[in-house]
Amino acid sequence: MAQRMEITYNKKPCYDIIFSQAFEELEEELKELGSENKKFCIVTDSNVEKLYCEKILKLTKKVSKRAVSFTFPAGEESKNLDTVKKLYTFLIEEGFERTDILIALGGGVVGDLTGYAAATYLRGIDFIQIPTTLLAQCDSSIGGKTGVDFDGYKNMVGAFYMPRFVYMNVTVLKTLEDRQFFSGFAEVMKHGLIKDPVFYEWLIDNMYEICERDFDILEEMIMRSCQIKKLVVEKDPTERGERALLNFGHTIGHAIEKAKHFELLHGECVALGAVAAAYISWKHELLSMEEYYEIRDMFVPFNLPITVDHIDPEEILKLTKSDKKMAEGKIKFVLLKKVGKAVIDTNVSDEDILNAVKEIYFSDEDAAE
Numbered sequence: 001m002a003q004r005m006e007i008t009y010n011k012k013p014c015y016d017i018i019f020s021q022a023f024e025e026l027e028e029e030l031k032e033l034g035s036e037n038k039k040f041c042i043v044t045d046s047n048v049e050k051l052y053c054e055k056i057l058k059l060t061k062k063v064s065k066r067a068v069s070f071t072f073p074a075g076e077e078s079k080n081l082d083t084v085k086k087l088y089t090f091l092i093e094e095g096f097e098r099t100d101i102l103i104a105l106g107g108g109v110v111g112d113l114t115g116y117a118a119a120t121y122l123r124g125i126d127f128i129q130i131p132t133t134l135l136a137q138c139d140s141s142i143g144g145k146t147g148v149d150f151d152g153y154k155n156m157v158g159a160f161y162m163p164r165f166v167y168m169n170v171t172v173l174k175t176l177e178d179r180q181f182f183s184g185f186a187e188v189m190k191h192g193l194i195k196d197p198v199f200y201e202w203l204i205d206n207m208y209e210i211c212e213r214d215f216d217i218l219e220e221m222i223m224r225s226c227q228i229k230k231l232v233v234e235k236d237p238t239e240r241g242e243r244a245l246l247n248f249g250h251t252i253g254h255a256i257e258k259a260k261h262f263e264l265l266h267g268e269c270v271a272l273g274a275v276a277a278a279y280i281s282w283k284h285e286l287l288s289m290e291e292y293y294e295i296r297d298m299f300v301p302f303n304l305p306i307t308v309d310h311i312d313p314e315e316i317l318k319l320t321k322s323d324k325k326m327a328e329g330k331i332k333f334v335l336l337k338k339v340g341k342a343v344i345d346t347n348v349s350d351e352d353i354l355n356a357v358k359e360i361y362f363s364d365e366d367a368a369e
Contacts, residue, residue, distance in 0.1 A: 005226060007142070008234050009162060017142065017166045019223055021215055023055060026130075026167050030063050033126075033164060039100040040067040041091060043114040045074035048106040048132050051175055056105055056130065068094055072113075076262040079109045079149050081157065087117050101126045101164070107133035107180075108140035108266065112155070115146030119161035129166040133176060134184025134218075135267055137168050138191070138225040143233035143243075153322060154254045160238050170219045181213070182303040183267030186249070188221060189302070190274060191228040193295065194248050197340030199224050207301055245342045248334040249274030252357065255319035259311050271304035276356035280348060281335040283355065291338065307362035316357045317350055 002020040006013055018029060030040075040060045044053050049071045060067040070090050072078050104114035104127060111129050118127035131141040147158020173181060192200030202224070203210065209217040229246065236243035253273025257264060264272075275296045282292035296306050320331060333348040 003223065005223065005230065007162075007230055009144075009237055011234075014162050015165050017168065017226055019168050019170070019219055021169065021171050021219065023059065023167075023169055026056075026169075027059055027063055029165060029167060030060065033101065035060075035063045035101075036065060037099070038065055039094070039096055040064050040103055041094065041096060041100070042067065042069040042103045042105050043087065043110060043117070044069065044071055044105040045078070045107075045110050046071055047074040048110065052105060052132060052172065056103065060103070074109075076109060076149070076266075079113055081148055081150065083113060084117050084120075084148060087113075088121060091117075091121055096121070096125070098122045098125050101128060103128045103130060104141075104163075105130045105132065107131065107136045111136050111141050112146050112158070113148055115144075115161055115163065116148055116158055119146055119159040124161070126164050127161075129163045131166065131168060132172045134173055134181055134222075135187055136184070137170070137173075137222050138184060139187035139229065139246075141166050141168075142226055142229045144237065152258055154257060168222065170215055170222060173213060173215075173218060178303065179265065179268075183265035185210070185302050186267035186270040186274070186299070186304055188225045189299065189304075190246075190248050190270065191225045193274065193336060193339055194245050194334070194342035195228045195232070195340060196224075197338075199228065200339050204298065211302070244332050244344055245334055247332070248336075248342055249277055251320050251331055251333055252276045252316065252353065255316045256308060256311060258319055259315050260308070264305075264308070268305050271299045271306070272308050272360050275299065275306050276353075276360050277334060278336055279356045279359045280333070280352050281337070283352065284335060284345070284348075286335055286337045286343075295336070295339065307360050309362045311357070311361060313354050313357040313361060317353050320353060 002018050002025045005017040007015050053069055057069055072083050102114050102118045104111045118125050129141040131137045144160045144162040146161050147155040150156040206217055232243055249270040253269040256272055257269040278292050278295045281287040299306050330346040333345050334342050335345045336342055
């Protein structure tokens with residue numbers, strides 16, 4: 001039996017997240033939208049298409065006026081305006097109108113890109129999120145942030161645009177490669193670190209079951225993670241204040257992601273950025289040395305990196321200056337006062353950032369020792 005979580009916007013009901021271990025209940029959710037009078041376009045990538053597109057297409061055709069699919073090459077390099085342009089062209093040629101619906105079937109790249117296309121095609125049409133990665137289920141599909149990269153700069157073009165609903169089938173996580181699965185876990189860990197020490201401890205206590213992908217444990221984990229994000233985004237839907245706490249680990253993480261030409265996955269870079277932010281928190285005397293090392297080391301059993309090679313700390317510093325979270329020339333840096341308590345700090349210096357990057361930098365000299 002599916003479970004539901006309601007997301008509000010400006011204190012009014014906005015959309016539901018449906019948690020399930022199957023796709024069967026998706027049919028009823030689509031019918032609730034009056035699907036028999038609508039056309040649906042399933043937007044997916046070349047990896048997810050092979051796994052789930054035919055199933056969702058078949059199900060959607062049963063309850064809709066018409067259903068088609070649009071596939072683009074998998075990977076962050078497709079998350080750009082060129083792909084959005086191709087999707088616009090496809091929708092125009094297929095006769096999609098404002099009353100029709102897009103379905104984002106895939107991970108964070110698919111969800112962000114589809115949401116942005118929905119927000120801007122014909123000045124806005126409805127869309128649905130069906131996230132198929134842990135990262136998308138726990139983070140990117142929740143809260144209405146949509147967007148694409150621009151000239152390699154992460155999420156520089158976007159809009160806040162809410163889906164009609166988010167449908168999460170936790171069993172799709174069985175087909176994720178290990179690296180993709182654990183990349184998503186970085187965002188889960190982040191939620192515990194910034195807002196919920198009890199959840200953080202629960203993650204550690206259930207480490208084995210999480211790594212083994214026990215579906216019941218994963219469903220509870222995803223629901224609890226979404227609950228944390230729900231509480232944050234409902235208070236600050238357009239990131240004017242508290243929602244910025246969700247960027248913990250992202251300022252340096254995004255810079256590493258670009259500097260490494262997206263060779264590292266987003267969650268891997270968030271883990272590195274989180275370690276760097278925890279280091280700055282220690283040096284600012286917010287965390288003790290013991291707390292810093294404990295936070296750093298807890299990423300390791302979940303197969304997430306705490307060091308990175310072949311980067312230039314000066315380049316990372318420069319890239320943080322182009323972060324979209326800059327305010328009046330200062331970076332809104334998210335630091336930790338303790339596990340479960342994050343704060344926004346605009347007084348993180350260039351020296352702080354350089355020292356933090358050097359802390360996570362694994363150089364050739366280190367390898368030779």
